[in-house]
Amino acid sequence: MPKGIIVHLEVRGGVVKRASLEALAEAQRLSASLGGSVTALAVGPDAAAAHAASGSVKLLTCPLEHWSTEAAANALAAALRAEDAAFAFIGATVQGRELAAATAAVLDAPYLADVVALRANGTTLEADRPIFAGKAVLVVRPVALPAVVSLRPGAFASNAPVAGAPGSPLAHTPDATALRVLVTALAAAAAGRKDVSEAEIVVSGGRGLGTPEAFQMVEDLASVLGAAVGASRAVVDLGWRSHAEQVGQTGKVVAPKLYIACGISGAIQHLAGMTTSRTIVAINKDPEAPIFKVADYGIVGDVAEVLPALTAALKAALSGR
């Protein structure tokens, strides 16, 4: 009977991603009930740097010149077999979701995608999976082991990174056919630009802004708060904003500490992408807009009047600290 958990550590620019630290902490918490050990695996160009956050767990490394999802999935499957582990845990970042699906395919195993809660039940796990972008949550368990789990970033607690011993090489040689698709470059987003899926505060704009130029008011507010800029599907479809900023069922699902919706009416597909935010503020001139039904605080008014005032007031409030 396989036991134990292999946790993939995603390393970017020499730093282990927080989503991976969350997966590691959750694996350690669950292994107390499941039995078996937790082993970390880092794959790719930055694998050697993973020990800066691997803490007390055993670390295996599989360096690659360029990231290949297929090669990483083969390595993760090899580590799982070598350790006779029951679960592979992967932070559900963009890279992580690709890797998790590929690993499930290599192992021909059950896959629990983008889970937000896990519970040990005997020798297996039960998971809460948001479906329909969070309009419902499905509780599932795998019918066989091993199983692959991707864990939604931000849904699990993490510990501060603790350095561990340098990793030992995984006994696995990447197959050349696994290197057919490679990530050959990474262009970092412009300095100060935060991604909506990772930011603690998101300021989003919708069609109520009236023009693409009016988004400058959203940018200004976001800049005062150190927030990411989000957008409704309507303005992305109009070509005002990049699809990378789109929040909702066909965009990104976000759950920041503070979500400020500016000129967004609150179509159900948008609400699905942001209603688990901790605090929601809505500014809209239509008092009947559905966004007010989910907002903790609403201001009824023209964004062109309210936003500059809010930006100025927050600037003053935050500089006074």
Next chain:
Amino acid sequence: MHILCCLARVPDTTTRIHVAADGRSPDLKDAQWIINPWDDYALEAAVQLKEALGGEVTVVHVGPVDFQKDLRAALAKGADKALQIQTTGALGPHSIAALIAAHCGKPDAVFLGKQSVDGDVGATGAFLGKLLGLPVAGRLSALTIKDGTFTARREIEGGVETVEGSLPALFTLDKGVNEPRRAGLKEIMAAKKKPLEVVKAEPLPPRLEALKLELPRARQGGRIVGTGAGAVSELVRLLRDEAKAL
């Protein structure tokens, strides 16, 4: 060139979800069904590749319900052949992939949306790639195929990756990769004469057992702080002192 495009059938994104009587599945009997929005980009990419390099685009759908109207719409947008693999019972990504792999030959290029907007799993492409022996380039927001090789973009948290490889390959696509076309009347008429086949098949057993479906707790929203710019100072006070969100 044999180009394959996989289309999922999903409830429209305006659909409200209710829990069915069994307590562990969604009740979707009132839903409007559409082609998965991300699969529209897959169809467009498949047709563009055919237009550039020649060959034939086959669209395939796996599912229990008659999907012929939507498959005809895909034929009108430039696909050449359509296949529905009609199943009964629950479908996981592994069984959708297995049925497609068993019925669709050896494609040179395969296109799917990055995930379907109902289950939000995003693994059918990975399973299908594995079964067909094709490398997978996933979640792409730009894709250029030239002289048998491709260069693509994948947007990750805080950056953009360049992804490179060569055909044959399987691609899963994100919004932004192209602008899906609309079909004209002439194309819609022509699509009626294109081949559309329906075969029946049994899916593999599911790999996840659904225990319960829950709806998220409704938010206690609806508190209007005030009207216009005059409400801003009270909002800032509430955010700082009550919500502790600053």
